[in-house]
Amino acid sequence: MTVVLTLVVVLLGQLFVVSRGWLGSFAPDPLVVVATWVALYWPRRTALLPLVLLGWIRALVLVEPAGGQVLPVLVAAAIVAGLRQHLLEFREAGFVVGALVYAGCWSMAAFLVSRGFDVPLTGGRELVLGALLSIPLAGPAMNAARRHGEAT
Amino acid sequence: MIVRPALVVAALSVASLLGVPVVRSAEQALTPLLRPGDALVRACLPSPDGIDRVTRTADVAEARAVWDAWTAALRGGARPADARRELALAPVVEVRAAAQELVVRVPEDGVEVDTPVTHHGVLLGFLRPWRRDGTRVESGGLARVALLGNPSARPVAAEWAVDEQASPVQFLLTSGKDGPSIAHASESRHPQPGQLAWTRDVSLLGDTLPPGLIVGRIVPEEGEEVPGGGLADRREVEHLVRPLLEPTTLGHVVVEVAVGAPWPLRGATADVLASTSRRGRLRLAAGRWDGVTEGDLVTQDGVLVGVVSSAGPWTAEVRRAVPPGQLLVVSPDGEVTPTAGTSDDWPPGWRPEPGWLVVTGHRVDGGLLAGEVATVGPAGLTVALPPIDPAASVRIVER
Secondary structure (H helix, E strand, O other): OHHHHHHHHHHHHHHHHHHHHHHHHHOOOOHHHHHHHHHHHOOHHHOHHHHHHHHHHHHHHHOOOHHHHHHHHHHHHHHHHHOHHHHHHOHHHHHHHHHHHHHHHHHHHHHHHHHHHOOOOOOOHHHHHHHHOHHHHHHHHHHHHHHHHHHO | OOHHHHHHHHHHHHHHHOOOHHHHHHHHHHHHHHOOOHHHHHHHOOOOOOOOHHHHHHHHHHHHHHHHHHHHHHOOOOOOOOOOEEEEEEEEEEEEOOOOEEEEEOOOOOOOOOOEEEEOOEEEEEEEOOOOOOOOOEEOOEEEEEEOOOOOOOOEEEEEOOOOOOOOEEEEEEEEOOEEEEEOOOOOOOOOOOEEEEEOOOHHHOOOOOOOOEEEEEEEOOOOOOOOOOOOOHHHOOEEEEOOOOHHHOOEEEEEEEOOOOOOOOEEEEOEOOOOOOOOEEEEOOOHHHOOOOOOEEEEOOEEEEEEEEEOOOOEEEEOOOOOOOEEEEOOOOOEEEEOOEHHHOOOOOOOOOOOEEEEEEOOOEEEEEEEEEEEOOOEEEEEOOOOOOOOOEEEEOO
16 A cells, blocks of 8 residues: 555656646645545554655655655644544544644644754645645545555 | 654654755655656646747857866966976865865876966965875875965975066075965065065976966064064064965866876766756756766756756756856956855955856866856855756766
8 A cells, every 4th residue: 555655646746746837836735635644544553654755755856855844744744643533523524624734734844844954845835735635635535545444 | 663763764854954965865766756757747847938049059158268268367377397297277176274275186197296286377285195194196086285384285485576677585485383484585675565476486406386476475474563563673573475365265276287197077968857846956867876976067058057966876966056166257348257156255346247147167068157147245146047958968077
């Protein structure tokens, strides 16, 4: 499953590059939805690897230090995973709220890391706009989670 | 159980953010995952802003001409000791200010110990053995320059004169505790503060150091004032020689090398990956295994693309910025002013304007169009690099 997720992340990362080519900083980053999905539905004990890969690949397409994306991804995942039980009660709405919380935490963590290490990092608008993609994607995300749960 | 791996990941992330080269290189190992879809990404991206080929060609030609003229001027009054040697432009790759040394790139087996190093007719120092206890000057295409004032720099026979008709005062330029100082002066006359001094012809004594190279300005040693404002006994005032140029700001120096000695030149050609999106950054489809390392210069058809900031096994990151060192700023009326980019070294009254052409160069590739002045502030200028053709390959060369 991690391999499939990695390939999905690579494809979405490249889709993000294309959308940034056309929309600039108004391009939504679809990786927020994937990260939220992992934080909410992936088994906690094995969630580290897919999250690291997600942040790492995002850093590759943005030509940034991998640590600058991996750290915020993990911080945001820890916060959203802590809210997991409450968010799952609200099904699709919970997923959307989770994505927005994830985007906010990711942006804030990226901002702090950027300031702390004096490294320019991409976050903020792209992540929040990406979280809005969770509105149409909440249903498919829950279906995928159900299949993933059956598989694992 | 998951805490320990998370701590390892956090530690590696911090190392990545701190720019630890091993980590920054290793984290590019996943880049091949982007390659299969890269052509599709390129096809889907909007066409880049058009490059005005006519203007670009003219600018590149002007950059080459400006660079050639500047490098010719750099050789100044220096001339090779004999016909088997020639003056070559050597890029400065490291400045060791505390040790009063520069590290410059030189041809393999093409330089000798105590070869003078100059810049625009100014004597900067001498090549010294790479290892202090050895005799070999060059190591892997690098050589160590002991700047004047460095205790390992050899003494220099020099002189000064008030004017061309006056008889010169000859002296030996040695290394004192406060820098280059005057010893064994032929007369007790004292120069006016700021008097220029230059090397003198002692070829009859077997010294091949060219005469007429400026060694600096003579100034009285600080702390020689008499308490109460009285006149100091001029016979007791020590004099120092201050360098005319600040050697640590120079991007290139002139070194005498053996004719035909091979210069080390690592180089590669690579495509620019389309699957990356960041202004001012690029990723190339060539890395350490192709001979690319940090600090290499990236060019495209006479245009500076940037500098390799991190090299992974198969890919390399490029920062779109001018390399540290000498830039040549060309005003619209053709006046060329060398600068390191900071306002410290600007000539009095000179101030560049946005839009002026900026030129840099490479010892093999010659002049490169670096772009144009973007902003000018109290600290210095910034350069807007010209757009590149993302579909065309780039050339990566060792500085």
